[in-house]
Amino acid sequence: MGMKIALVGYGKMGKAIERIALSRGHEIVLRISSQNRQLLFSETIKEADVVIEMTNPEAAFDNVKACLDAGVSVVCGSTGWNNEVPAAKQLAEEKGVAFLQTSNFSIGVNVFFSINEVLADIMNKYPEYEVSMEEVHHIHKKDKPSGTAITLAERIIAHLDRKKRWEESQPGAAEVLSIHPVREDEAPGTHSVKYSSAIDDIELIHTAHNRDGFAQGAVVAAEFIAGKKGVYTMRDVLGL
Structure with missing residues (x-):
């Protein structure tokens, strides 16, 4: 009904x-x-x-x-x-x-949230990987970083002992999870979580095609x- x-x-x-x-x-x-x-x-x-x-x-x-x-x-x-x-x-x-x-x-983003937590839990065992985030949204979005990015960051911090807080910044202190926000054109939203080591990178990306x-x-x-x-x-x- x-x-x-x-x-x-x-x-x-x-x-x-x-x-x-x-x-x-x-x-x-x-x-x-x-x-x-x-x-x-x-x-x-x-x-x-x-x-x-x-x-x-x-x-x-x-x-x-x-x-x-x-x-x-x-x-x-x-x-x-x-x-x-x-x-x-x-x-x-x-x-x-x-x-x-x-x-x-978004159903896809909420699945992404869950995968993000599983990966962070695994990567807690591999301190040689540095984690960072980027989010891209349309130029009209007022909050920065996005709420979605903050949710992703908070869930990473909950599972990754080496990160204590997030900041909107370039990589800095070892205990800080860096979020890089980008505002361009009419982009509906892209969020990425990247684990980088001297040997390789592991990256999770969610890209919205529309609203x-x-x-x-x-x-x-x-x-x-x-x-x-x-x-x-x-x-x-x-x-x-």
């Missing part, structure tokens, strides 16, 4: 989500952009079964909070607001609704949390 979805953020990504949601039998009951953002704070938002929030780091927490306060479950793909995510999770628990926030909805992977994953996540309570991740959605 189709859901009633509210879209908070109606740019290129929001329109891609709309197209895929409609193709899967769902109804878009509200499309919120900067021009009609006041609807977030009205009774209208309560018409939705689930909100899909995809805006920017500055607006994300206020948007999510307004929806959760209204008793509506939220899936959020905005990145760059990590410090406030725990408060949103706590609010969802208090309000008895569902909340899912991810740096990337459809993100949009499809967002709709699948909304389908998963509809009618549920609590905090979820894409691992829950995909069974990874």
